[in-house]
Amino acid sequence: MATAAVTGTDDIRTRAQTALARCGADLAGYKGDAITARTPITGAALFGLRADTPQDVDRAVEGARTAFRTWRTTPAPLRGALVKHLGHLLTEHQQDIADLVTIEAGKIRSEALGEVQEMIDICDFAVGLSRQLYGRTMPSERPGHRLMETWHPLGVVGVITAFNFPVAVWAWNTAVALVCGDTVVWKPSELTPLTALACSALLDRAIAATGAPAGLGQVVLGAADTGERLVDSHHVPLVSATGSTRMGRAVAPRVAARFGRAVLELGGNNAAVVTSSADLDLAVDAAVFAASGTAGQRCTTLRRLIVHEDLADPVVDRLTHAYRQLPVGDPFQAGTLVGPLVNEAAYTRMRETLDRATADGGTVRAGGERRLAEAAPGAYYVRPAIVRMPAQTAVVREETFAPVLHVLTYRDFDEAIALHNDVPQGLSGGIFTTDQSEAERFLAADGADCGIVNVNIGTSGAEIGGAFGGEKETGGGRESGSDAWRSYMRRATNTVNYSGRVALAQGVDFSR
Numbered sequence: 358m359a360t361a362a363v364t365g366t367d368d369i370r371t372r373a374q375t376a377l378a379r380c381g382a383d384l385a386g387y388k389g390d391a392i393t394a395r396t397p398i399t400g401a402a403l404f405g406l407r408a409d410t411p412q413d414v415d416r417a418v419e420g421a422r423t424a425f426r427t428w429r430t431t432p433a434p435l436r437g438a439l440v441k442h443l444g445h446l447l448t449e450h451q452q453d454i455a456d457l458v459t460i461e462a463g464k465i466r467s468e469a470l471g472e473v474q475e476m477i478d479i480c481d482f483a484v485g486l487s488r489q490l491y492g493r494t495m496p497s498e499r500p501g502h503r504l505m506e507t508w509h510p511l512g513v514v515g516v517i518t519a520f521n522f523p524v525a526v527w528a529w530n531t532a533v534a535l536v537c538g539d540t541v542v543w544k545p546s547e548l549t550p551l552t553a554l555a556c557s558a559l560l561d562r563a564i565a566a567t568g569a570p571a572g573l574g575q576v577v578l579g580a581a582d583t584g585e586r587l588v589d590s591h592h593v594p595l596v597s598a599t600g601s602t603r604m605g606r607a608v609a610p611r612v613a614a615r616f617g618r619a620v621l622e623l624g625g626n627n628a629a630v631v632t633s634s635a636d637l638d639l640a641v642d643a644a645v646f647a648a649s650g651t652a653g654q655r656c657t658t659l660r661r662l663i664v665h666e667d668l669a670d671p672v673v674d675r676l677t678h679a680y681r682q683l684p685v686g687d688p689f690q691a692g693t694l695v696g697p698l699v700n701e702a703a704y705t706r707m708r709e710t711l712d713r714a715t716a717d718g719g720t721v722r723a724g725g726e727r728r729l730a731e732a733a734p735g736a737y738y739v740r741p742a743i744v745r746m747p748a749q750t751a752v753v754r755e756e757t758f759a760p761v762l763h764v765l766t767y768r769d770f771d772e773a774i775a776l777h778n779d780v781p782q783g784l785s786g787g788i789f790t791t792d793q794s795e796a797e798r799f800l801a802a803d804g805a806d807c808g809i810v811n812v813n814i815g816t817s818g819a820e821i822g823g824a825f826g827g828e829k830e831t832g833g834g835r836e837s838g839s840d841a842w843r844s845y846m847r848r849a850t851n852t853v854n855y856s857g858r859v860a861l862a863q864g865v866d867f868s869r
């Protein structure tokens with residue numbers, strides 16, 4: 358039981374200052390009173406920072422545009438050298454960035470270090486990619502002609518990130534955008550300005566060390582108006598935005614109105630099916646991490662468990678038993694598995710969700726109560742909750758960014774798939790089964806309708822090598838690995854005539 362006091366705000370402040378200084382970030386240069394950097398560990402304010410004005414955003418975009426003019430013709434493998442250097446700096450400063458992630462997002466040590474590892478991994482991936490931005494050559498229907506495609510840099514990419522993966526999502530976008538020849542203006546969450554300053558300092562150092570054009574990576578701090586300026590800028594051909602579906606609804610039409618491109622990674626309401634053939638030890642173990650890890654604050658968090666009705670009681674019993682043992686508390690403390698919620702609003706939403714679920718006939722089988730309220734009155738530590746639901750009611754179909762796992766039951770497999778898909782979001786899904794035909798059916802065209810679909814793995818914790826993103830209200834964007842890079846480039850189809858004669862496609866005859 359985590360009753361020990363949490364790390365004091367003064368210690369946290371000192372630790373943040375040390376990490377920022379080691380990364381080379383200029384905290385003093387950002388001093389101000391528009392944004393308050395806080396820590397969910399105690400809920401206290403750490404530093405006051407200035408916000409970038411809309412004019413500052415314009416200047417950042419202009420700086421990134423200027424850098425783009427040089428960067429777009431820098432050979433891609435040389436662009437890779439910059440990202441390689443960034444990867445080295447991230448390796449060197451893995452502890453520092455992880456400290457800031459723990460301080461601002463409340464992640465436990467292992468998850469904070471894992472997030473930085475995800476950044477290092479995407480740098481490796483992008484360096485390899487810098488020699489693999491392949492275009493195809495297609496057979497031309499005309500004699501003496503060559504038909505091919507070339508991928509060119511797009512321009513300035515606006516990257517908008519959320520508090521819960523304050524640095525990895527920036528790295529997915531930035532590492533790939535940079536090797537693609539783009540430049541980046543980053544608008545981090547208001548809740549995590551310090552991690553952003555540290556990462557942007559590391560990128561600046563990598564730029565200086567490799568002789569890349571200054572200005573190709575910019576950071577702008579601020580609230581919604583800062584983001585809006587970036588979203589509306591005609592000089593930003595691609596906006597990659599991660600956050601709530603509500604944010605995506607605001608961003609997407611604005612980008613579309615100016616014919617910009619958007620990569621959206623929005624809400625998830627991820628489910629896993631536990632079939633009667635499942636290995637229950639594995640399923641329960643995986644579900645506990647997926648549902649309660651990161652205090653339920655991943656877009657891939659497991660929010661719904663769809664269990665065969667014959668197994669519902671043993672599964673819920675095992676889960677509640679596991680939940681009772683979960684150490685909730687200071688994420689800096691060794692052994693803690695569940696850190697704090699990001700703020701009071703998250704806690705209020707969690708309580709509202711539990712009240713609505715109960716009103717719909719749900720039974721809270723574990724958790725939901727606040728912890729450490731005396732030791733840290735400004736922080737919001739909660740026990741992750743399990744709610745047995747009689748049906749997939751409206752509250753279950755919404756994403757609540759907190760650790761609430763709704764357990765539903767099914768009788769036949771088609772019903773399980775129907776329940777799985779019957780939510781507005783489509784990010785990640787999983788199935789626990791030892792029956793190959795169930796697994797294959799879940800992966801098939803009439804199976805799970807998400808962008809990420811797993812077998813015998815929870816819904817969270819994807820590797821960077823695959824494309825990351827989802828369907829429906831999740832926004833349809835793909836970031837990170839596989840061929841997600843194509844969104845960051847423009848494709849030119851080229852036909853070259855070396856025949857010395859005019860030959861028209863489709864056999865058109867225009868002879869005079």
Ligand code: UN1
Binds near residue numbers: 526599657818820
């Ligand atoms: C997010 O929560 O926005 O798959 C990203 C995962 C992580 C990324 C989550 N690799 O859970």
